[in-house]
Structure formats: C-alpha cells, structure tokens
Amino acid sequence: MEKIILDCDPGHDDAIAILLAAASPEIDLLGITTVAGNHTIDNVTRNALSVCTVFGIQVPVARGSEGPLVIEQVIAEEIHGATGLDGPYLPPASFDLDPRHAVDFIIETVMAHEPGTVTLVPVGPYTNIALAARKEPRIVERVKQVIVMGGAYTRGNITPAAEFNIYADPEAAHVVFSAGWPVTMIGLDLTQHQALATPELQERVRAIGGDISEFILDTWDFVHTTHNGLLDIPYPAIHDACCVAAVIDPDIITVEKADVRVELEGRWTKGQTVANFQSASGMRHFGGSASAQTDYRTDVAITLDFERFADLIVDSATHLTNAKA
Ligand code: RIB
Ligand code: CA
Numbered sequence: 001m002e003k004i005i006l007d008c009d010p011g012h013d014d015a016i017a018i019l020l021a022a023a024s025p026e027i028d029l030l031g032i033t034t035v036a037g038n039h040t041i042d043n044v045t046r047n048a049l050s051v052c053t054v055f056g057i058q059v060p061v062a063r064g065s066e067g068p069l070v071i072e073q074v075i076a077e078e079i080h081g082a083t084g085l086d087g088p089y090l091p092p093a094s095f096d097l098d099p100r101h102a103v104d105f106i107i108e109t110v111m112a113h114e115p116g117t118v119t120l121v122p123v124g125p126y127t128n129i130a131l132a133a134r135k136e137p138r139i140v141e142r143v144k145q146v147i148v149m150g151g152a153y154t155r156g157n158i159t160p161a162a163e164f165n166i167y168a169d170p171e172a173a174h175v176v177f178s179a180g181w182p183v184t185m186i187g188l189d190l191t192q193h194q195a196l197a198t199p200e201l202q203e204r205v206r207a208i209g210g211d212i213s214e215f216i217l218d219t220w221d222f223v224h225t226t227h228n229g230l231l232d233i234p235y236p237a238i239h240d241a242c243c244v245a246a247v248i249d250p251d252i253i254t255v256e257k258a259d260v261r262v263e264l265e266g267r268w269t270k271g272q273t274v275a276n277f278q279s280a281s282g283m284r285h286f287g288g289s290a291s292a293q294t295d296y297r298t299d300v301a302i303t304l305d306f307e308r309f310a311d312l313i314v315d316s317a318t319h320l321t322n323a324k325a
Helices: 012-023 041-055 102-112 127-135 138-142 170-178 188-194 199-208 210-231 241-248 306-324
Strands: 002-008 027-034 118-122 145-149 183-186 253-262 273-276 297-304
Touching: 002 012, 002 102, 002 241, 012 027, 012 041, 012 210, 012 241, 012 306, 027 041, 027 102, 027 241, 041 210, 102 118, 102 127, 102 138, 118 127, 118 241, 127 138, 127 170, 145 241, 170 183, 170 253, 183 241, 183 253, 188 297, 199 210, 199 306, 210 306, 241 253, 241 297, 241 306
Parallel strands: 002 027, 002 118, 118 145, 145 183, 183 297
Antiparallel strands: 253 273, 253 297
C-alpha cells in the first residue's frame, strides 16, 4: 500500500481525489490536510469534513494555511461557488478535526514513518507543503515523492500562462519544485484536456445509485456550468483525482523529465510553470547562469489512460457505496 497525505482545497475535483484515496486498496490514506485555495480555509476545511462524511470515511483531517506565502489571496469562487463546493448536499461533519495545524500534521506524520514511505499529494496551492519543508527540512529527504496537481507546459486556466494552484501561491510552488525531492507534476495538459467527466462516465456513475453517486453527479453538474461557461471545457475536468490515480497505478500516466521553473515576476506570466524538456546543457541560459546550471528535474505528466481512470472512479464509488450499505 502507498501511504499518502492528501493536501487539498475542496473543491469539486478535490472531492473525487478523496473518493479514490479512500476507496483504493492500494492506498493507506494517512490524513487529509486543507489549504486555502478554491475558497477560504474555513470553507474548504468544512467541505473536506462533509465529503468524508458523504463517503462514510473517517481519517485525520487537519486544517492548514489561510492564505499564500507572499501574494494577496486569490480564490476560485467563480468556478466552485460561494461555499467552495456548491451543488451537492454537504452534510454536517460526522467527526472532529485533528487538533494539529496541517503543517505540523505533515511534518509529524512524515517523521513518524520510515524514510521513503510517505507520498505527499498536494492538489491545492502548495502553501502547506512549502511551509512544512521550511519548518522541518529533513522531510525533503524523507518523503518518498511529491505528486502535485498544478502547472501546465502548454496553457493556463486562470491566466493564459498560469494554472490556478500555482498562480494562487507561486512562491510556495517555487519552494516545492526546487526543494530537491522527487516531484511529479500533473498539470492541465493532462487534467483539463484528458480527464473529463464525459456523458458515458456520468452514466456509469449514475447506474451505481445511492447518495455517493448522487453527490458525484451533483458536483459535476455544478462545475459543468462553470467549466464550460468560463473555461471552454466541454465536460467537468476531474483535475485532482489524476494525482491519486497515479499513486494507485503509476502506469496510468506517461511522463517526461523536464526542468520546471515557476515564474515569480512576469506581469502577464506570474505563476507560469516553464518546463525545459531539453537536456540541461541544451538551454544554458535557462534557470541561472550558464555555468551554475541547476536542474529542477521533474516528471511532467503527458498522457492519461482515461479508460483506466474512469474505471477507478466507478470502482471507487461502487466500493464506498457498498461499504456504507
Ligand atoms: O487548476 C485546477 C486546480 O485548481 C484544481 O486543483 C482545482 O481543485 C483548483 O484547486
Ligand atoms: Ca484542488
């Protein structure tokens, strides 16, 4: 089993990431940490607890950072609604929050497990992850890998250049990409163009029946309106679940190595993830002086096995529905 901490900002697609993490026999979900992103920390934390309640699961949920490291806070209310998860019914939490701050939960959990056994899966702005690496640098060597939802090597979604999770805290993203731990970047190139809740997938979820099926369809109904209307995406993009799917089955994606840098200064490009897929020597003036070339080697996701991904979603919803019965 892969031990993971899911750091998220629920968020409609974050909920599907929780679904896969909770249902998979391949995953030991050590905890969920929340971060301000799609909406305020109060809303995303309340939503995380409600989503766990709908799915009938209880894992440690620790509340995290209230905003980005440096810039003014940006939330995505236009996409996720006034609660951060508009659309589905969100029941009151069936359990209490873990008393620790998310950053302390991440540090304590990583330090309490054998080196190389815990995977961090941030699918909101990377504020908590960056703060944890700064507060306890030893976690960088100890973490097995960091699989992030964020960035894009082609086009953005909140600006032409930037993807929301990076744009909402670009300095935190710089810390994460440059820390030195193994990073896999699953960006919009895969999630927004290959991981969509197609009508066929929605019909398979509908056929399951029950409140989990209804919850999933209600999330997709809501974001279909905002994704299609504002982002020209034909069906809801199931961004965050792609990261959990890649933990469950690493072969579900293909990757290419690239040196990934986060733009921190551009007037029109702040938050862009600039990926150099050429060998380090090929771009001697990228990322610092030619002689002092450092290299933030990152596995950048290129393609998704959508059929396998869709099966994971259907199997996860079926499993949790049966478990609740
Ligand atoms: O750009 C997509 C990302 O931003 C997803 O993680 C979504 O939940 C939002 O946080
Ligand atoms: Ca998210």
